[in-house]
Amino acid sequence: MSRRPDDDQAAWAVLRQERERQDRLDSALADLRAEAEHWTPSARPPERLLAACRQRRNLRTWRHGAWWAAAAAAASLAALAWLGPRVLPPTHGVAATVVPAVKAPAAPAPAQVMEATLSQPSSGMFLPLGGPLPADGFVVRVNLPESDLASLGIAAAPGAGPVPAEVLMDQDGVPRGIRFLQ
Amino acid sequence: MPDPGQPDQELLRRARAGDEEALGVLYQRHYAAIYRFARHMSGDAALAEEAAQEVFLALLRRRDGYDPERGAVAGYLFGIARHWLSRRWRQDARWAPLNEEVAAAPPGAVGGAEDPERRETVAAVRRAIAALPEHYRAVVVLCEIEERSYEEVAQAMGCPVGTVRSRLHRARALLARKLEPARPSQPAAPAAPASVLTARCEA
Numbered sequence: 001m002s003r004r005p006d007d008d009q010a011a012w013a014v015l016r017q018e019r020e021r022q023d024r025l026d027s028a029l030a031d032l033r034a035e036a037e038h039w040t041p042s043a044r045p046p047e048r049l050l051a052a053c054r055q056r057r058n059l060r061t062w063r064h065g066a067w068w069a070a071a072a073a074a075a076s077l078a079a080l081a082w083l084g085p086r087v088l089p090p091t092h093g094v095a096a097t098v099v100p101a102v103k104a105p106a107a108p109a110p111a112q113v114m115e116a117t118l119s120q121p122s123s124g125m126f127l128p129l130g131g132p133l134p135a136d137g138f139v140v141r142v143n144l145p146e147s148d149l150a151s152l153g154i155a156a157a158p159g160a161g162p163v164p165a166e167v168l169m170d171q172d173g174v175p176r177g178i179r180f181l182q
Numbered sequence: 183m184p185d186p187g188q189p190d191q192e193l194l195r196r197a198r199a200g201d202e203e204a205l206g207v208l209y210q211r212h213y214a215a216i217y218r219f220a221r222h223m224s225g226d227a228a229l230a231e232e233a234a235q236e237v238f239l240a241l242l243r244r245r246d247g248y249d250p251e252r253g254a255v256a257g258y259l260f261g262i263a264r265h266w267l268s269r270r271w272r273q274d275a276r277w278a279p280l281n282e283e284v285a286a287a288p289p290g291a292v293g294g295a296e297d298p299e300r301r302e303t304v305a306a307v308r309r310a311i312a313a314l315p316e317h318y319r320a321v322v323v324l325c326e327i328e329e330r331s332y333e334e335v336a337q338a339m340g341c342p343v344g345t346v347r348s349r350l351h352r353a354r355a356l357l358a359r360k361l362e363p364a365r366p367s368q369p370a371a372p373a374a375p376a377s378v379l380t381a382r383c384e385a
Contacts, residue, residue, distance in 0.1 A: 021358040021361075021362065022354070022358060024303075024358070024361060025307070025354060025357055025358045025361055027303075028303045028304060028306070028307035028361060029307065029322075029326045029327060031300060031303065031304045031307075032222075032304050032307055032308060032311075032327055033326075033327050033329075035304060036218045036221075036222065036327060039214075039217065039218060039221060039227075040214070041213055041214055041217045041231065041234065043210060044206065044209075045202075045205055045206055045209040045213075045238070046235060048235065048239075049205065049209070049235060049238050049239065049242075050202055050205070052239055052242050052243070053197060053200055053201070053202050053205045053242060054200060054202065055200075056198060056199065056200040056242055057199065057200020057201075058200070130243075
């Protein structure tokens with residue numbers, strides 16, 4: 001079956017029309033693109049973004065400090081468990097004497113954490129520190145200086161002194177939650 | 183000071199660690215594109231500014247949101263922007279209204295063109311884009327205006343490249359139809375055969 005010349009012409013007309021339509025659209029989109037080039041937002045990040053960035057840095061420093069505090073506390077606990085129950089043999093009829101527990105030399109706690117001890121958690125909810133709270137873990141009690149409270153978004157009265165808090169650590173020793181005891 | 187040629191991934195890592203300079207480089211590299219995308223999508227300059235800032239805040243806060251295996255940082259950022267805008271529209275119970283400010287673009291704003299006919303064409307295409315469903319609009323803005331690769335757009339849209347191609351094809355057909363000049367005296371042109379439209383899509 002042969003095609004008639006009229007069919008070809010009609011097909012070409014449709015093609016030409018479609019091509020023109022697409023060209024018109026491309027041209028309009030190019031104009032829109034050119035217009036958008038004139039939209040010039042500020043070249044420097046706004047203060048809100050920079051503050052969020054600084055907060056990340058402070059939180060990271062604090063987490064790092066809390067991790068070392070937990071490590072120091074765990075080392076102390078291990079040393080106590082190892083040396084505490086040991087007793088000296090009785091001498092000269094004197095009853096056994098308990099040797100005072102010797103604390104193992106612990107890693108120096110960073111300035112942010114003034115005191116760190118393992119403790120039973122008190123009642124109350126933990127505030128998550130950038131992730132889900134672990135189902136199981138351990139709690140480290142710390143005294144946070146005022147300067148660190150600001151990094152957690154908490155305003156403290158000047159001269160209020162360190163604030164006792166409990167840090168919930170996961171099994172890897174990463175701080176996952178915090179709650180303030182005062 | 184971070185090297186301006188440093189890859190996005192490294193800058194992102196440093197910015198998340200609190201490096202303000204790395205954040206500044208990332209911002210300069212991507213902020214304008216995110217802002218333009220949000221503005222084309224919403225037709226609202228203030229909302230676009232807010233969206234772009236929220237994208238960077240999310241970038242800082244999300245711990246493991248970006249996966250380099252899945253594509254470039256730019257595609258990831260466009261994806262955050264798209265989700266943020268969708269959520270915002272749902273909250274506001276509005277669907278990309280055309281802002282008065284955008285409809286009345288200042289003279290000469292269209293690429294420096296003074297031609298009123300050209301300005302009218304741009305305003306018409308802007309209206310036509312704003313009237314598209316969101317998933318078509320995002321593809322048109324990213325592919326045709328931002329000139330992003332299909333892979334980046336697929337990453338931002340969270341769909342396969344083939345879906346991006348088909349959506350772009352469909353969106354272009356819708357836009358072209360909307361931009362068709364009114365010809366009341368002439369009979370309606372016959373619809374283009376499917377083979378012609380497919381050829382454009384594959385180009």
